[in-house]
Amino acid sequence: MTDTSPAPVASPEHMGEPDELGFFGEFGGRYVGEPLIGACEEVEAAFVDAWGDPAFRDEFIHVLNTYGGRPSPTTECGNLSEQLGLRLLLKREDLNHTGSHKINNVIGQALLAKRMGKTRLIAETGAGQHGVATATAAALLGMSCTVYMGEVDMARQELNVFRMRLLGTEVVPAMSGSRTLKDAVNEAMRAWVSEVGDTHYCLGSVMGPHPYPWMVRTFHEIIGTEARQQVMDLTGGLPDVAVACVGGGSNAAGLFAGFADDPGVRLVGAEPAGGAAAGRGVPAIVHGMKSYFMQDEVGQILEAESISAGLDYPGLGPEHSHLAKTKRAEYFPVTDAEVLDAFQLLSRSEGIIPALESAHAIAWVTKAKDELKGQTVLVNMSGRGDKDVQQVQEILGEQA
Amino acid sequence: MSDTQVKKQESLEAYLTERRGQRRLLMPYVTAGVCPDWLELVDAVIDAGADAIEIGIPFSDPAIDGTTIQEATVVALEAGMTPARCLTELSQRQFGVPLIAMTHYNLVYRYGHERFADDLVAAGGWGTILPDLPMEHGADWTAIAAERGIENVLLAAPVTSDARLQRVADESGGFVYVVSTMGTTGARAGVDDAATVLATRVKSMTNKPAVVGFGISNGETAVTAAKAADGVIIASALMRRILEGQSVEEAASLVAEVRAALDEAYPAG
Ligand SMILES: Cc1ncc(COP(=O)(O)O)c(C=O)c1O
Numbered sequence: 001m002t003d004t005s006p007a008p009v010a011s012p013e014h015m016g017e018p019d020e021l022g023f024f025g026e027f028g029g030r031y032v033g034e035p036l037i038g039a040c041e042e043v044e045a046a047f048v049d050a051w052g053d054p055a056f057r058d059e060f061i062h063v064l065n066t067y068g069g070r071p072s073p074t075t076e077c078g079n080l081s082e083q084l085g086l087r088l089l090l091k092r093e094d095l096n097h098t099g100s101h102k103i104n105n106v107i108g109q110a111l112l113a114k115r116m117g118k119t120r121l122i123a124e125t126g127a128g129q130h131g132v133a134t135a136t137a138a139a140l141l142g143m144s145c146t147v148y149m150g151e152v153d154m155a156r157q158e159l160n161v162f163r164m165r166l167l168g169t170e171v172v173p174a175m176s177g178s179r180t181l182k183d184a185v186n187e188a189m190r191a192w193v194s195e196v197g198d199t200h201y202c203l204g205s206v207m208g209p210h211p212y213p214w215m216v217r218t219f220h221e222i223i224g225t226e227a228r229q230q231v232m233d234l235t236g237g238l239p240d241v242a243v244a245c246v247g248g249g250s251n252a253a254g255l256f257a258g259f260a261d262d263p264g265v266r267l268v269g270a271e272p273a274g275g276a277a278a279g280r281g282v283p284a285i286v287h288g289m290k291s292y293f294m295q296d297e298v299g300q301i302l303e304a305e306s307i308s309a310g311l312d313y314p315g316l317g318p319e320h321s322h323l324a325k326t327k328r329a330e331y332f333p334v335t336d337a338e339v340l341d342a343f344q345l346l347s348r349s350e351g352i353i354p355a356l357e358s359a360h361a362i363a364w365v366t367k368a369k370d371e372l373k374g375q376t377v378l379v380n381m382s383g384r385g386d387k388d389v390q391q392v393q394e395i396l397g398e399q400a
Numbered sequence: 401m402s403d404t405q406v407k408k409q410e411s412l413e414a415y416l417t418e419r420r421g422q423r424r425l426l427m428p429y430v431t432a433g434v435c436p437d438w439l440e441l442v443d444a445v446i447d448a449g450a451d452a453i454e455i456g457i458p459f460s461d462p463a464i465d466g467t468t469i470q471e472a473t474v475v476a477l478e479a480g481m482t483p484a485r486c487l488t489e490l491s492q493r494q495f496g497v498p499l500i501a502m503t504h505y506n507l508v509y510r511y512g513h514e515r516f517a518d519d520l521v522a523a524g525g526w527g528t529i530l531p532d533l534p535m536e537h538g539a540d541w542t543a544i545a546a547e548r549g550i551e552n553v554l555l556a557a558p559v560t561s562d563a564r565l566q567r568v569a570d571e572s573g574g575f576v577y578v579v580s581t582m583g584t585t586g587a588r589a590g591v592d593d594a595a596t597v598l599a600t601r602v603k604s605m606t607n608k609p610a611v612v613g614f615g616i617s618n619g620e621t622a623v624t625a626a627k628a629a630d631g632v633i634i635a636s637a638l639m640r641r642i643l644e645g646q647s648v649e650e651a652a653s654l655v656a657e658v659r660a661a662l663d664e665a666y667p668a669g
Contacts, residue, residue: 021536021537029536029537030534030536030537031505031532031533031534031537032532032534033464033531033532033534033555033557033579034531034534034554034555034556034557034560034568034579035557035558035559035579037534037557037560037564038557038559038560038561038564039559176470176474177460177461177474182461183461185463186461186462186463189463190463190464190466193464194581196559284506284509284510285504285505285506285509285532285533286461286463286504286506287461287463288532295506295510297510298482298483298484298507298510298511299459299483299506299507299509299510299511300459300460300477300507301460301461301506302460
């Protein structure tokens with residue numbers, strides 16, 4: 001890939017543009033209060049304008065390449081392939097600056113915010129990865145930044161809290177509800193309402209009100225575009241399966257976008273068992289969108305529970321609900337125990353310590369290895385495990 | 401279902417339009433289940449001079465609400481409040497003024513539009529306020545509600561463009577909810593001038609009552625907010641009193657105080 005690499009495929013059949021009201025099939029929309037309608041319209045207009053401007057895309061790619069470390073390679077995992085009886089390839093988003101795929105979206109939105117004349121970014125974060133990425137982009141572009149993070153997550157991911165502060169960002173604990181990601185989203189949306197004039201809400205996944213699910217996916221499509229070419233170069237063909245973990249679903253959406261129109265490529269999302277929204281198949285309207293959510297019988301949103309803070313979200317982005325409903329993609333739950341095993345397995349057999357989030361995708365592959373026998377399996381290594389080693393040490397220490 | 405409820409004779413809009421000719425409208429908000437005797441609180445604020453009551457049905461993720469309503473929501477949910485229980489408890493009483501359900505749309509969606517509208521009518525409900533259901537997505541609910549005489553109130557914000565505001569004014573049912581400030585619900589020391597500016601814009605576009613909400617904490621802020629509007633909503637300041645442990649009577653005295661301040665400042669409505 002060069003600085004002038006062409007934009008991702010214009011309108012894939014399965015992952016095309018949402019309709020005028022922001023729906024992918026029956027999911028999506030813009031379910032926000034009147035004070036935020038104008039702000040969403042402003043972001044939509046700015047995004048459409050920017051994405052249609054070759055100069056903006058060039059700048060986006062330029063920053064990703066010269067600052068973010070793109071393109072990220074695709075790695076063939078010889079040892080684990082042999083163990084599992086399949087051909088395992090990893091798309092190495094863990095090698096990006098700040099350690100995960102999150103930088104793609106954040107650079108896109110920060111450049112957009114600048115173009116809109118905003119001086120400040122706000123964001124929610126779960127594991128802290130999106131918060132760190134946003135803080136990084138804010139530092140790079142000279143913007144001020146506030147990140148909302150559940151109090152529970154702040155304790156789980158202390159180092160990322162410190163990283164954000166080091167980068168000059170203010171970290172505000174979300175104290176309500178489960179004090180995890182969904183509460184951080186609530187808090188960020190509240191803050192956005194009162195500061196909408198000079199502030200851009202840099203949402204961290206393919207969720208929230210239109211145009212966010214579409215815009216964030218678009219900024220991540222580079223994952224799938226690169227991976228498709230790299231797998232072709234390495235194997236001479238397309239993968240049989242493309243797998244990614246799903247919290248809100250941004251790394252999965254970016255990967256899937258590269259293969260959505262290849263009918264032979266199976267798309268698989270791995271959700272944490274304690275936060276598996278797609279499997280339950282019940283839509284809710286929350287956080288500005290209609291999508292599948294874990295909820296009780298009257299519609300109160302349940303609290304997700306996962307070993308990985310970044311997947312601790314009771315819903316998923318609307319385009320994933322659409323892909324699930326239309327059966328273009330499949331979503332499977334994996335348990336915390338399976339994830340811990342996969343975390344260690346990849347570390348030992350390939351020398352790659354995955355983020356706990358990304359270990360979900362590996363966990364699904366190990367579970368499904370019999371049905372995947374002999375197949376080429378592409379996994380999105382959405383992030384590296386540096387942030388998680390302390391937590392895993394505590395858990396494994398306890399078990400020993 | 402209960403037939404003790406006062407049968408509504410007219411639309412919410414007609415009722416409020418008639419009332420505003422006599423005095424500034426006062427609509428207190430009560431979170432269902434915020435205290436064990438929340439129904440007594442509803443009675444007490446009606447006695448203190450309310451023209452209509454907003455009943456908040458607590459939702460797990462109250463993204464549009466400020467800290468006070470969030471706290472009230474947590475208390476109510478922990479006490480086991482649900483949409484069905486709220487509507488059932490209301491239906492067993494008789495209230496002298498219209499009730500308006502205020503909640504996040506997911507609870508109505510999951511309940512089922514038809515069933516929610518039926519049960520709301522039985523509970524004495526005349527309208528709904530669903531702040532996270534903008535008019536683009538509200539046609540289904542609005543139509544089903546309208547068949548049962550329920551009016552769906554839309555919100556207007558200071559940033560709402562003229563073109564959009566005209567649509568809000570045209571499509572809003574009952575009255576137009578004027579959001580006084582760019583923020584979440586919550587009592588504030590002062591009320592933005594934005595309230596006056598926006599209420600004036602709304603009233604230039606429609607004859608429907610314009611009622612200001614968000615940030616009204618006492619008689620003084622109510623009088624300021626009601627300058628160009630037909631009335632005010634008082635929510636967080638009232639819930640704050642309950643959360644601080646005040647009795648129903650003590651809390652309701654805030655409503656009486658606001659009533660008196662409004663009537664003194666605007667004697668002829
Ligand atoms: C490494 C990594 N992968 C995945 C996720 C989940 O986000 P998404 O589902 O939007 O890709 C996160 C979120 O923090 C993350 O840090």
